[in-house]
Amino acid sequence: MDFTNIASQLNAGTILPEGIVILTLMGVLIVDLILGRTSSRWIGYLAIAGLFAAIVALCLQWDATNPIGFTGSFNGDDLSIIFRGIIALSAIITMLMSIRYVEQSGTALAEFIAILMTATLGGMFLSGASELVMIFISLETLSISSYLLTGYTKRDPRSNEAALKYLLIGASSTAVFLYGVSLLYGLSGGQTELSAIANGIAAANVSQSLGLVIALVFVIAGIGFKISAAPFHQWTPDVYEGAPTPVIAFLSVGSKAAGFALAIRLLTVAFPLVEEEWRFVFTALAVLSMVLGNVVALSQTSMKRMLAYSSIAQAGFVMIGLVAGTDAGYSSMIFYLLVYLFMNLCGFTCITLFSLRTGTDQITEYSGLYQKDSLLTLGLSISLLSLGGIPPLAGFFGKIYLFWAGWQAGLYWLVLLGLITSVVSIYYYIRVVKMMVVKEPQEMSDVVKNYPQLRWDLPGLRPLQVGLIVTLIVTSIAGIFSNPLFTLANNSVANTPILEAARIGSGQASVIITEQAEKL
Helix, strand or coil, X not given: CCHHHHHHHHCHHHHHHHHHHHHHXXXXXXXXXXXXXXXXXXXXXXXXXXHHHHHXXXXXXXXXCCCEEHHHCEECCHHHHHHHHXXXXXXXXXXXXXXXXXXXXXXXXXXXXXXXXXXXXHHHHHHHECEHHHHHHHHHHHHHHHHHHHCCCCCCHHHHHHHHHHHHHHHHHHHHHHHHHHHHHHHCCCCCEHHHHHHHHHHHCCCCCHHHHHHHHXXXXXXXXXXXXXXXXXXXXXXXXXXXXXXXXXXXXXXXXXXXXXXHHHHHHHCHHXXXXXXXXXXXXXXXXXXXXXXXXXXCCEHHHHHHHHHHHHHHHHHHHHHHCCHHHHHHHHHHHHHHHHHHHHHHHHHHHHHHHHCCCEHHHHCCHHHCCHHHHXXXXXXXXXXXXXXXXXXXXXXXXXXXXXXXXXCHHHHHHHHHHHHHHHHHHHHHHHHHHCCCHHHCCHHHHCCCCCCCCCCCHHHHHXXXXXXXXXXXXXXXXXXXXXXXXHHHHHCXXXXXXXXXXXXXXXXXXXXXXXXX
């Protein structure tokens, strides 16, 4: 047996970051088993250190000479590296938010962190998966962990209801996605590796068949559920309102980033011969998401439900880059998800802190908050203004890059719709800021009047403070340093061979796919 050849085909070094996450996960469970709950806070710091180590390993793999691992089922290229980094970063900030929150809810922190790291592991594997079985296992790892996290506060009926709805809709979505994948498997002649699937479809001459169209629609439905795109968004408002706030913070960034990574890899590699069709479908999803998300958010009274519809709208903006299908389009998607990570988690950190002290998330209860907590008011204001695209914050440059990529690709009316809906979004973001800052003392809400004095020396609040300050600083200055960040995003796209077919058009797709298959 040629072990050297086997080792070369496995190339297990491509999943070194995921291996670090697995070892950290095992370490968390072992330490908790030995020391018990007395060490719960140190377990959180151990998990954060492990995720930082995984990010360092990702940086060391940048521009690797041989990124293909496990006989072609995992691709550790630069595109997957940057998405895996986004997911790991979102998990770190979520853990900083969770330590005090979970302890105050009376549940075990170690189990929460273990499930969160499992979800992180699933998202990281999904970002680089290039084979159907690997994609499905990674997707289910992420999904099942997300269901468990949603219902983690077992004594809260709203959390239980949210978890049940998420599970039922998620199971249906998985079934639809799996049926589409099975059709794809059959039409390609029994292939499971993505480039081989495209080759099989081209060889069988079924690129215009009804079966391929059905497979495409079903696969997009599964992706649409994961990125919270309308009309596959039904779970989002209820889950966001009922789930623990740190959980929805992770779902809004980590899960969404994994979904977009899957969309780019699956559509550009396996469906290049029906490129016009999937771009048309995602154009429709982008329109529905931007319009529905921003319009319905106007009438929300719960901060978490408002951010749920905001998340739907943000997915619509990101899809402009996907529909453009150019280097600039994919780069602008990555850049926006990078800055969205910090500006969205900054907002959720503020909401977590406010709910810990008041027990409510109603927008009206934030009235007059500036007079009692200037740091929280500043953080939430910067976050919301950045999400609305107010210059010179990070969100403004993110939208500029997305809209410019769409305009260059000839998506004029889609870009104009994005601009109009962005203006609409500013209204409901500004409404919250105005309520916190402009209200007269006599108009202060009862909750804020009785606002307890915050003691940062209380156990578990220091990590929350660190998370708030870090996300606030990055959200504030990322716009100024947008050029280096966009260069990073652009390099990740330029150094990714699987996007070469998308660059030159679907007419040459089969040639590129064949070359990639031969390299594997």
